[in-house]
Amino acid sequence: MNPTTAVTATSRVQTLDWSAALKDAGLAGLVALLLTLPLVGLRTIEVQSRLTVEPHLAEVALTALLVFLGRLGLTLAAAGLARPVLAAATLALAAGWVLPFPTEALRVLMVIGALVVALRALWALHRRHDRLSQQERDRRMDHLGARFQDATRLIGPAAVMLAVALPFLPFADRATLDLGILLLTYIMLGWGLNIVVGLAGLLDLGYVAFYAVGAYSYALLAQTFGFSFWLCLPLAGLLASFAGVMLGFPVLRLRGDYFAIVTLGFGEIVRIILLNWANFTGGPNGIAGIPRPSFFGIADFTAAPEPGRLAFHQLFGLQYTPLHRIIFLYYLILALALLVNLFTLRIRRLPLGRAWEALREDDIACTALGINRTTIKLAAFAIAAMFGGIAGSFFATRQGFISPESFSFIESAIILAIVVLGGMGSQIGVVIATLLVIGLPEVFRDLAQYRMLTFGAGMVLIMLWRPRGLLAHREPTLLLHPRQSAFRRQAEAGGRP
Amino acid sequence: MDYFLQQLINGVTLGAIYGLVAIGYTMVYGIIGMINFAHGEIYMIGAFIAVISFLVLGLIGITWVPLAVVIVLILTMLFTAVYGWAVERLAYRPLRGSFRLAPLISAIGMSIFLQNYVQLVQGARVKPLPPVMSDVIVLMDRAGGFRVSVSDLQLLILALTVTLMIGFTQVIARTSLGRAQRACEQDMKMASLLGIDVDRTISLTFVMGAALAGVAGVMVTMYYGVIDFYIGFLAGIKAFTAAVLGGIGSLPGAMLGGLLIGLIEAFWSAYFSVEYKDVATFVILVLVLIFRPTGLLGRPDLEKV
Numbered sequence: 001m002n003p004t005t006a007v008t009a010t011s012r013v014q015t016l017d018w019s020a021a022l023k024d025a026g027l028a029g030l031v032a033l034l035l036t037l038p039l040v041g042l043r044t045i046e047v048q049s050r051l052t053v054e055p056h057l058a059e060v061a062l063t064a065l066l067v068f069l070g071r072l073g074l075t076l077a078a079a080g081l082a083r084p085v086l087a088a089a090t091l092a093l094a095a096g097w098v099l100p101f102p103t104e105a106l107r108v109l110m111v112i113g114a115l116v117v118a119l120r121a122l123w124a125l126h127r128r129h130d131r132l133s134q135q136e137r138d139r140r141m142d143h144l145g146a147r148f149q150d151a152t153r154l155i156g157p158a159a160v161m162l163a164v165a166l167p168f169l170p171f172a173d174r175a176t177l178d179l180g181i182l183l184l185t186y187i188m189l190g191w192g193l194n195i196v197v198g199l200a201g202l203l204d205l206g207y208v209a210f211y212a213v214g215a216y217s218y219a220l221l222a223q224t225f226g227f228s229f230w231l232c233l234p235l236a237g238l239l240a241s242f243a244g245v246m247l248g249f250p251v252l253r254l255r256g257d258y259f260a261i262v263t264l265g266f267g268e269i270v271r272i273i274l275l276n277w278a279n280f281t282g283g284p285n286g287i288a289g290i291p292r293p294s295f296f297g298i299a300d301f302t303a304a305p306e307p308g309r310l311a312f313h314q315l316f317g318l319q320y321t322p323l324h325r326i327i328f329l330y331y332l333i334l335a336l337a338l339l340v341n342l343f344t345l346r347i348r349r350l351p352l353g354r355a356w357e358a359l360r361e362d363d364i365a366c367t368a369l370g371i372n373r374t375t376i377k378l379a380a381f382a383i384a385a386m387f388g389g390i391a392g393s394f395f396a397t398r399q400g401f402i403s404p405e406s407f408s409f410i411e412s413a414i415i416l417a418i419v420v421l422g423g424m425g426s427q428i429g430v431v432i433a434t435l436l437v438i439g440l441p442e443v444f445r446d447l448a449q450y451r452m453l454t455f456g457a458g459m460v461l462i463m464l465w466r467p468r469g470l471l472a473h474r475e476p477t478l479l480l481h482p483r484q485s486a487f488r489r490q491a492e493a494g495g496r497p
Numbered sequence: 498m499d500y501f502l503q504q505l506i507n508g509v510t511l512g513a514i515y516g517l518v519a520i521g522y523t524m525v526y527g528i529i530g531m532i533n534f535a536h537g538e539i540y541m542i543g544a545f546i547a548v549i550s551f552l553v554l555g556l557i558g559i560t561w562v563p564l565a566v567v568i569v570l571i572l573t574m575l576f577t578a579v580y581g582w583a584v585e586r587l588a589y590r591p592l593r594g595s596f597r598l599a600p601l602i603s604a605i606g607m608s609i610f611l612q613n614y615v616q617l618v619q620g621a622r623v624k625p626l627p628p629v630m631s632d633v634i635v636l637m638d639r640a641g642g643f644r645v646s647v648s649d650l651q652l653l654i655l656a657l658t659v660t661l662m663i664g665f666t667q668v669i670a671r672t673s674l675g676r677a678q679r680a681c682e683q684d685m686k687m688a689s690l691l692g693i694d695v696d697r698t699i700s701l702t703f704v705m706g707a708a709l710a711g712v713a714g715v716m717v718t719m720y721y722g723v724i725d726f727y728i729g730f731l732a733g734i735k736a737f738t739a740a741v742l743g744g745i746g747s748l749p750g751a752m753l754g755g756l757l758i759g760l761i762e763a764f765w766s767a768y769f770s771v772e773y774k775d776v777a778t779f780v781i782l783v784l785v786l787i788f789r790p791t792g793l794l795g796r797p798d799l800e801k802v
Contacts, residue, residue: 034579038546038572040618042553051624053552105617203598205605250787257532257601258786261737265779268734276772409730413605420602453613459606460588467592467599 021075029068036060059102066110073117082124089118105450138466145423145471152428159431163334167327177326179442181333181398185391186438188337190418190430192387195344197416198425199353200380201360203260206267207415209247210240210385212274212407214392219287219402220280229293229397233390240389241382248381252374267412274404286403292325293332293397301325329398336394340387341427356380360425410452414438417455421462423469432470499643502636504767505760510651510720512759513658517713518736519743519751520665521581521706527682527746528702529593534604535584537733538611539707543577543714544724545619548626551718562630566653566719573715574708581707584611585700608729616726623725626718654716661712662752665705669748678702682746731775735762738782744795753793 041060042053069092077085096110166172166180189211196204217236221227227235251262274281281287294300295312301324305311312328313320347353355376358366367373396402418437422429437458441451462470518540525533550569559565588607592600630650637645669675677698680688689695717732718724739758743750758778765777785792 031579031583034576035583038549038576039542039615042549044545044549044552044619044624046622051548051552051626053549053556203601250783254786254790256597257530258741258790260598260601261532261734261741262783262786265734265782269776269779272773272776410609413609416602417606420598449617452609453617456606456608456610456613460603460610463599463603463606464588464591467596 017079021072021079024075025068025072028071029064032067033060033064036063056102059106062102062106063109066106066113070113070117074120077117077121077124080124082121086118086121086125089114089121093118141466145426148428148471149426156428160338167330174323174326177323177330179439181326181330182442183434183438184330184333184337185395185398186415186418186434187431188333188340188391188394189388189415190422190434191337191340191344191427192384192391193415193419194425194427194430195347195356195384195387196380197419199344199348199356199360200377201356201363201424202377202380203256203263203416204381204384205260205264205409205412205416206247206270207263207384207388208407208409208412209267209270210244210388211392211395211411212270212404213240213243213385214389215396215402215407216274216281216287216392217389218393218396219290222291223287223289229291229393230296233393236393237386237390240392241386243389244382244385245378248378248385252377252381264409264412267407267409271404271407271409274407282403284404286401286405288401290396290400290402292400293329295328301328329394333394333398336390343383343387344427352376352379357425414455417459420469421459423466423471426469426471429469429471499637499645500767503643503645504763506645506647506651508760508763509756510654510759511763512739512756513654514713514716514720514755515732515736515739515758516752516755517658517661517709517716518732519739519755520748521710522737522740523743523745523747523751524678524702524706526740528678528699529589529600529685531589531600532604532737533589533703533706534601534733535588535607535611536706536710537729537731537736538608538615539577539580539584539729540710540714540717540732540736541724541726541729542580542611542615543573543711544718544728545615545624545714545726546573546576546711547715547718548624548724551626551629566629566715570657570712570715573711577711577714578704578708580611581703581710582700584707585703590696590699608733612726612729619726621726623723625723628722629719650719654720657712657716661709662748665709666748668705674698674701734782735775735778738778738785740792741782742785742792744792747792747794750792750794 037060040063041055041057043056044051045054046052073085073089092114093111096107096114101107101110163180163184167177189207193204193207196202196207214236217239218229218232221232221235222229247263247266251259251266254262275284277283292301295315299305299310299312299315301312301322311320312318312324318324344353348357355366355371358369358371359373359376363373395406399406414437418430418433421437422431422433437455441448441455518536521536521539522533525531525536547569550572551565554560554565554568559568584607588603589600592603630648630653632649633646634649634652635644635646669678677688677693678701680691680693681695681698685695688698713732717728735758736755739754740751741754742757743752743754758781761777761781762774766774769777
């Protein structure tokens with residue numbers, strides 16, 4: 001080895017710029033102090049119906065200190081002091097569990113911060129070159145995504161089989177099934193929105209409007225005209241897709257951000273109308289007593305059916321349990337969701353689906369190739385709206401009660417987050433993201449108040465880490481050698497690490 | 498006529514508040530072409546900091562109103578500026594030059610985060626603040642007519658907005674920072690080649706926008722007297738509509754747009770229905786984007802391949 005390089009390598013470690021590192025960490029700490037001082041440090045509380053402030057300055061100081069140490073740890077780990085930093089971070093991690101903290105949130109901050117610093121230090125020890133470029137990181141993740149996509153061929157059917165068998169597994173009780181129904185509803189909505197966002201590349205921030213149209217269509221049709229669920233399901237889909245065309249027609253000329261904001265505006269308009277048109281929609285009180293679905297119009301799910309009607313348990317000669325209806329609803333939403341999935345998988349092979357993907361990749365080139373932008377955007381909008389409407393009428397019949405509160409912007413954001421986090425256009429990504437976004441908070445119910453906080457932070461973090469979503473590997477629609485696996489193709493295209 | 502005049506005064510006041518928030522949208526959009534979805538939350542945070550500052554000032558005994566208002570304004574601008582800086586640094590800067598929709602989604606995440614953060618630490622209940630300034634100047638009070646009045650507070654809001662607008666226009670037009678901003682707006686790469694620190698310029702743009710939103714937050718706190726953690730969402734959309742209506746990227750446009758939105762909202766509530774006043778804003782947004790996407794004072798946007 002050349003002696004000069006050895007000298008530079010050691011001197012790089014020794015001449016670590018302590019003052020710069022301290023200054024940087026100090027700045028981070030100061031910013032944390034300023035950010036938390038007014039809002040965390042001085043809480044407004046009401047004492048005898050008068051507002052006053054309650055100081056929590058210890059929390060502010062502690063937060064600033066933690067941010068300072070964390071930032072310092074990250075800098076030092078990157079600058080060659082990985083071993084001591086790792087030791088300190090592990091110690092801090094242990095201390096975070098044991099030490100008393102003024103609030104649990106601070107403990108979580110400490111534990112997670114220490115974990116991140118420790119991981120960073122481990123990474124620096126593991127790697128000789130300590131910083132991975134964004135491009136290189138992207139390529140690695142793409143590689144992983146491709147491998148996963150490849151495995152979907154096995155995972156997909158296995159997951160479907162598990163989903164079908166779930167109601168008959170020994171641990172499946174009422175709560176599990178309810179959770180399953182909730183997850184499947186969001187999976188269906190995610191797959192529906194994926195048509196607009198993932199395939200056609202249009203950022204729709206008002207998808208919940210169609211969900212609402214579907215739900216209210218069913219509720220109103222069933223209550224006013226006494227239509228059955230099985231008649232209303234397609235009608236709700238049709239009405240929602242009609243709404244999709246109506247809303248879509250004027251806005252489809254817009255592109256990108258403007259399109260997103262206008263769809264958001266439409267979503268809010270629908271909600272405000274539902275809220276204020278009281279004699280039609282029930283206003284803020286919503287609609288209660290929405291009829292439950294029957295077993296394909298043949299039998300009802302009741303213990304004692306009305307005269308002339310058949311009950312489900314009588315039809316099959318079973319013992320009556322209220323679980324029958326839940327299981328039926330579970331299979332219903334499973335079938336609906338799989339229908340959407342099948343539709344998407346098939347339409348990607350049709351000219352329309354290919355036109356969508358061309359539009360997503362480059363809309364100007366797409367127009368230049370003679371594709372009518374407006375028509376295919378409208379088609380994507382209408383079809384996605386139809387699925388949203390069907391999911392909405394399912395929601396209405398499951399809940400038995402709907403109100404405008406269920407259709408606020410935050411629902412749209414959640415559905416969009418599912419699509420985007422999973423990786424736009426990836427069907428399995430939607431499932432995984434739903435498990436993360438909806439499933440995790442349901443399991444950790446105790447932390448419900450932190451749910452939306454972590455949700456927002458997670459959205460930002462995943463965007464920073466993977467701007468195209470977790471499994472953002474896009475399967476080509478057309479292949480020269482179709483039998484090759486996606487994984488191998490990725491490897492041959494230069495994705496080898 | 499009397500009623501009309503009163504609504505005009507109310508609408509202009511409201512419009513001034515929207516205009517100040519709209520400037521933040523328009524500047525950020527002009528310089529990096531993204532909708533800063535979290536800007537409405539900065540305004541909400543400004544309102545909270547205003548309430549907290551007023552309470553703290555009351556506790557330590559500063560009750561002379563002009564002094565208190567000045568201190569609150571300065572504190573709020575300082576803290577919201579830090580928020581604006583931090584949001585840009587954490588959520589947007591790493592995504593510069595990334596996939597087109599990524600910053601927007603990150604901004605939505607940031608908006609949800611900030612809203613819930615404030616809800617968590619400050620509570621979900623509405624925060625009432627006793628009126629700070631309550632003097633009213635009666636302009637017209639004919640027998641049998643509608644009493645037209647303008648409050649000191651409304652005058653303060655208007656005067657402050659006009660001052661800030663003039664000062665701000667001067668900053669953009671005359672200082673080196675303003676020149677750097679205009680250069681970045683035209684061509685970021687070229688500006689950086691000419692020695693402009695693009696990151697710093699963009700950061701300062703966010704800081705300035707956030708400080709103005711903070712001022713709007715102080716005004717709304719004093720004007721309405723009640724705030725909650727959810728006010729940022731609607732106000733954000735309305736201010737964005739104002740920015741689009743005036744022509745996004747144009748400062749006078751943002752002010753004009755804010756004024757028009759404020760007037761439309763006031764007259765709509767006065768003559769049609771209060772319930773649907775938000776729908777009016779959204780309808781305007783949609784109509785403007787469809788028929789005149791460049792807004793009233795905006796430059797035509799050429800589509801580049």
